[in-house]
Amino acid sequence: MNLIEFFTAFPEMSAENLRLFKKSVDGAYRNFSAKYGDAIEAVFDPVLYFLVWFEKLLHNSPWPLVILALLGLVYLGSRSIYLTIGSLFAFLFIGYFGMWDDTMSTVSIIGVCTALTIGFGIPVGILMSGSDRARAMITPILDVMQTMPSFVYLIPVVMLLGIGKIPGLLAVIIYAIPPVIRLTDLGIREVNKEVLEAADAFGANRMQKLFRVQLPLALPTIFAGINQTIMMALAMVVIASMIGVKGLGQPVLKAITNQYFTMGLLNGLAIVALAIIFDRVSQSYGKRMQQHRAGANE
Amino acid sequence: MSEIKIKIENLYKIFGPRAREYTNKVKGGIDKDELLAKYNHVLGLDDINLDINEQSIQVVMGLSGSGKSTLIRHINRLIEPTEGTVLVDGEDITKLNKSDLLEFRRNKTGMVFQRFALFPHHNILDNVQFGLSIKNLDKSESKDKAMYWIEKVGLTGFENKFPNQLSGGMQQRVGLARALAIDPDILLMDEAFSALDPLIRTDMQDQLLDLQKNLKKTIIFITHDLDEALKLGDRIAILNGGKLVQDGNAEEILLNPADDYVSNFVKDVNRIKVLKIGSIMNADGNKNESNPSVMIDESIENCLPTMLESESGLNVVDSEKNFVGVISKNNIAEILRKSKD
Numbered sequence: 013m014n015l016i017e018f019f020t021a022f023p024e025m026s027a028e029n030l031r032l033f034k035k036s037v038d039g040a041y042r043n044f045s046a047k048y049g050d051a052i053e054a055v056f057d058p059v060l061y062f063l064v065w066f067e068k069l070l071h072n073s074p075w076p077l078v079i080l081a082l083l084g085l086v087y088l089g090s091r092s093i094y095l096t097i098g099s100l101f102a103f104l105f106i107g108y109f110g111m112w113d114d115t116m117s118t119v120s121i122i123g124v125c126t127a128l129t130i131g132f133g134i135p136v137g138i139l140m141s142g143s144d145r146a147r148a149m150i151t152p153i154l155d156v157m158q159t160m161p162s163f164v165y166l167i168p169v170v171m172l173l174g175i176g177k178i179p180g181l182l183a184v185i186i187y188a189i190p191p192v193i194r195l196t197d198l199g200i201r202e203v204n205k206e207v208l209e210a211a212d213a214f215g216a217n218r219m220q221k222l223f224r225v226q227l228p229l230a231l232p233t234i235f236a237g238i239n240q241t242i243m244m245a246l247a248m249v250v251i252a253s254m255i256g257v258k259g260l261g262q263p264v265l266k267a268i269t270n271q272y273f274t275m276g277l278l279n280g281l282a283i284v285a286l287a288i289i290f291d292r293v294s295q296s297y298g299k300r301m302q303q304h305r306a307g308a309n310e
Numbered sequence: 311m312s313e314i315k316i317k318i319e320n321l322y323k324i325f326g327p328r329a330r331e332y333t334n335k336v337k338g339g340i341d342k343d344e345l346l347a348k349y350n351h352v353l354g355l356d357d358i359n360l361d362i363n364e365q366s367i368q369v370v371m372g373l374s375g376s377g378k379s380t381l382i383r384h385i386n387r388l389i390e391p392t393e394g395t396v397l398v399d400g401e402d403i404t405k406l407n408k409s410d411l412l413e414f415r416r417n418k419t420g421m422v423f424q425r426f427a428l429f430p431h432h433n434i435l436d437n438v439q440f441g442l443s444i445k446n447l448d449k450s451e452s453k454d455k456a457m458y459w460i461e462k463v464g465l466t467g468f469e470n471k472f473p474n475q476l477s478g479g480m481q482q483r484v485g486l487a488r489a490l491a492i493d494p495d496i497l498l499m500d501e502a503f504s505a506l507d508p509l510i511r512t513d514m515q516d517q518l519l520d521l522q523k524n525l526k527k528t529i530i531f532i533t534h535d536l537d538e539a540l541k542l543g544d545r546i547a548i549l550n551g552g553k554l555v556q557d558g559n560a561e562e563i564l565l566n567p568a569d570d571y572v573s574n575f576v577k578d579v580n581r582i583k584v585l586k587i588g589s590i591m592n593a594d595g596n597k598n599e600s601n602p603s604v605m606i607d608e609s610i611e612n613c614l615p616t617m618l619e620s621e622s623g624l625n626v627v628d629s630e631k632n633f634v635g636v637i638s639k640n641n642i643a644e645i646l647r648k649s650k651d
Contacts, residue, residue, distance in 0.1 A: 204427070206423060206425055206427040207427050207428075207429060209388060209423070209427065210421070210423060210427035210429070211429075211440075212388055213386055213421040213498075214420075214421075214440055214444050214488075214492070215413065215415035215416030215441070224443075224444075228431045229431055
């Protein structure tokens with residue numbers, strides 16, 4: 013009788029214990045955030061200042077100047093006149109339909125987020141490529157970061173830092189940083205062993221090998237990672253808007269809750285336009301770097 | 311006799327996590343196959359003793375897996391020995407600390423690789439400059455040096471091209487220039503010409519010999535090709551299963567192979583082309599004034615026509631035209647018969 017019960021109903025912990033467990037973990041975390049929340053928030057102050065400064069810069073500069081600067085970057089990155097003209101029309105469309113300010117907010121958060129992911133992701137990737145133990149430790153963390161539903165880690169972030177730009181930025185970075193780390197690691201590990209041996213044979217030390225051989229040869233792969241990171245960051249814009257990040261996500265959110273189809277579509281299209289521009293520019297830049305790195309022929 | 315540049319003594323290399331424990335087993339007579347089957351460790355080098363003369367070309371030869379690439383990597387310590395010493399100019403390389411080892415590699419050895427191993431993201435100039443830039447040499451000085459070597463190997467005009475824009479032979483010239491640019495005493499060439507097609511290969515061999523006339527480097531040249539070994543090597547060391555089975559000049563290897571492995575190796579060699587008159591002449595013979603003379607370092611093949619026209623044989627003279635011996639048709643017939651067996 014008991015045996016049958018064992019097989020039909022999972023022997024789960026009692027409801028009372030489970031409730032206690034959840035309560036004590038939540039309580040402990042609440043205490044932690046009450047105690048250290050401000051201190052941790054202070055750590056992010058410089059990032060916040062920079063983010064606000066950058067956003068204001070984009071907002072307050074005359075729009076033709078901003079468009080000109082953006083188009084300049086597009087051309088420098090892609091060397092394609094068609095893409096530059098396409099981008100011009102995209103920006104004009106965005107401005108004409110009243111989405112200029114939101115778009116600039118999104119561009120600023122994506123820009124800062126990309127800079128931060130590169131700044132953190134590449135060193136972590138280098139660390140991972142140099143040690144199998146580091147790789148074994150970091151890989152599962154990256155898996156969690158990529159697959160954990162973002163709402164779940166938004167809870168502790170909001171508990172700790174409240175609602176606003178910084179928690180939004182953190183959420184975006186957590187979601188978007190894994191590709192840069194993974195592809196930096198992969199790119200460095202993929203560098204031809206014979207070429208590395210040659211660097212060794214000429215007496216290159218670790219840093220010389222890293223900066224003169226490994227990183228330059230891994231750069232196209234790393235750039236593929238940066239490209240993915242930007243795309244994923246853009247995909248997070250709507251979710252980040254739920255915790256108070258300004259930008260194209262907020263009107264989309266408003267459109268969802270109020271069933272404003274046109275408003276949702278227009279802002280969605282603006283995100284798509286940004287994504288396509290970022291993607292094409294970073295891809296063609298990555299391709300240009302690849303030119304001579306494909307390896308010498310036999 | 312010239313000075314010994316590199317002295318390798320009792321060198322053992324076993325690949326595997328417990329290499330040190332098994333050196334005694336190897337010393338006790340276990341061979342490569344047994345070590346692998348019983349203990350799952352690979353025997354790379356088994357008690358190598360080799361003296362390499364200054365300014366000479368030492369060829370190291372053997373089939374794949376014989377340990378020749380492992381041996382050459384002990385000279386700049388790209389591979390750590392399990393036991394033994396490698397002395398370069400009397401200094402034990404195996405005892406160098408990390409920074410001294412880097413200095414040693416930066417100044418004393420240049421290496422050329424089988425598959426070129428050029429840096430694909432650098433143009434030819436920067437490839438050739440690589441060793442100099444690692445030493446943090448002044449930029450214009452290192453450029454001058456690099457350009458000099460690019461010219462020496464015949465690649466002027468290609469300095470702004472990238473490796474993947476060059477043919478295999480040209481790429482290996484870049485590899486050679488890159489190694490020579492740091493002006494090393496020792497040039498390590500790991501099957502440097504094996505990946506090239508036959509015509510280019512012969513070309514590169516000639517170019518190397520030509521350069522060596524002025525450079526007088528100590529060259530260690532790895533190859534699995536006997537013709538290449540005989541053409542280039544002042545001395546030839548033959549490895550089998552990690553053991554050094556014979557070290558000698560071309561004549562010694564051809565005329566007195568140390569074991570079956572070596573004789574198998576050399577059995578198809580065209581002896582009259584490779585052997586010099588000096589190695590088969592009769593030094594006790596009397597001079598016959600009516601016979602023509604040949605030089606002692608001439609190949610047998612080259613004096614065959616003179617020999618066939620002559621009645622009773624030839625006088626052999628050295629480079630100062632002093633009489634040193636005689637050679638008869640019988641001497642040559644004997645060599646031809648030997649190579650047929």
